[in-house]
Amino acid sequence: MRTAHCAVEFGWNRVEYCPLAPNRVRGFWFKAEKESKMSGKVPYEETHLYRLRHSLAHVMAQAVLEMFPTGKIAIGPPIQDGFYYDFDLPRPLTPEDLKAIEKRMRNIIKKKHKFHRRELSAEEARQLFADQPYKLELIDGLEAGGVDEYGEPTDEPPVISTYKHDTFEDLCKGPHVDNLGEIHPKAFKLLKVAGAYWRGDEKRQQLQRIYGTAWETPEELEEYLHRLAEAEKRDHRRLGKELDLFSTEPDMLGGGLVLWHPKGGLMRHLAEEFCKNEHLAHGYDLVYTPHIGKSTLWETSGHLDFYRDSMYAPLDIDGQEYFLKPMNCPFHILMYKSSLRSYRDLPLRFAEWGTVYRYERSGVLHGLLRVRGFTQDDAHHFVQPEKMPQEIDFVLNFCLHILRSFGFTDFQAYLSTRPKEGKAVGDLQQWADAERALEDALKRANLPYDIDPGGGAFYGPKIDIKIKDALGREWQLSTIQFDFNLPERFDMTYIGEDGQPHRPYMVHRALLGSMERFFGVLIEHYGGAFPVWLSPVQVVLIPIADRHVPYCRQVAERLKAAGLRVEVDDGSERMGNKIRLAQKQKIPYMLVVGDKEQAASQVAVRLRSGEDLGPRDVAEVEQMILDAVASKQ
């Protein structure tokens, strides 16, 4: 029971707060794609690109060993967009080294060596790699066998194979290109050196990892590098500064803590206002809970046993320990327990924009996407077990409705099912019912989904929803999770039709996840050019000369009275520069006023797309903008 709880909470945190950069969820993608019955895509491992990247990893290892003959090599797989290889070298690599390595690689490739595969016994392999301790460890693992690359037991006898090209032979299961002539010497690039632990274990040797990207053609490489540059322009940290939305102040304030500036604060207000109203309209109650609670609360919930590493040190209040909350659920449960509940009261849906604080290691903090203090759009549903199917159906649809309202239309869902025997709590029937409820809801919602078999947490299955942003990057925002466990821990009950107490089920769910993280995603998705309803400044009036300022003010007052957010740029800059500045601020409507417009009671409308709509009557423009706001464009 206790371990089960650990999974609940840890899973909840991970789901929301792993940075979810594509590379970070890669392992899961491999698996999901491999086992997907829905995607129909050719698995990455079977593509030529995969072999090409894998081969380049070997070529890179050869080049590095030529430069550092005493160097030790670890592993070097293909990854999304490229490949890497981990090395244990006598000195740190410099950017100049990367260039030199790249050059050597090109020379090796040009010789068009063939790849030769051979199988050998563990003993032969040990002799071959006698001076490569990491390889020896891998060989030991292979010989012991019984585990595939996902850590799953396998019956197949281990086969040890190597691939050799030119002078370099590496322990490798392949596959590779036939010969290096298949690789265009100008279609790859080494990107960076980074630290990585042997086998991902921070207690073990830290290695130097060289990342490279590789493609079939130089054009594709260019395109990829261009994509990276585009992504950088959209970086929410850069835009947050340029648009004056938020800041962080690590020196005096502390890392991972966010200051929402007036414009960002306004956007958050608009988003929350919309969401809260939708929650109220869909059968949720809005609640508020404190930021701290006594240690007994966190003992009961299991947080102190299993989540303490992520919690901050206690406060002493009158000799009692209080903890800053890392989650809202225990408070909502206390609220549930504050009175006797009847089946007639269920489902109860407590929603809270709850601000929580969690310790994150300093190295993982990242802008708005990974922080230490954040506000979840959290809710807990308390449900009769037999009503769970309808409840999941409801929450899933509500979730999509909210996400769509912010302009996200491309979703991918993941249904994570029961882990292996002995690794799950609850009886099989509970699980089966829950999984079926989730899957049916996914079908009814007409959502593409993949199943992640055994990927559920110990306590129950879950649905995670990822959205695809304008650059095609996936971000996980929403999670909808069953919980069989906390109701037990807190001995929650409701009185059923039979007059007897029963145990409710719980759903934890966050739709936008956290306001901080969601805001970061939103900024990157729109590149700062937000939908009109969210734009901090919706309209700027641009007088061509000072004599047009009074008329501009008059129009501005009218638009403000209609509920729009309007500014008048009465500075001494020329019109061209005012347009440029408004453009940089991504203001949706620029209304230019000169003698002609003023005389005709019009404004010349320019959109941030650059489109010039020409002179329009003020009433028409007002209606056009109001329509855009209302339709959330």
Add this chain to the structure above:
RNA sequence: GCCCACGUAGCUCAGGAGGUAGAGCAACGCCUUGGUAAGGCGUAGGUCGGCGGUUCAAGUCCGCCCGUGGGCUCCA
């Protein structure tokens, strides 16, 4: 936390191999009243992240600390 890189004016950045700080933009002032992405001139603004050390002399070299960025469960 660990590895690497970085930390110079509000912002973006220059400052070959040590000799008492520069540019553009922003800000402010003056001039300009200009039709769809930068009008002109001028002014002000920096204990070069912090603390120690080497040196006649340190933004520049060394050490420690703080912070930022990229990585760190992709398994031969």
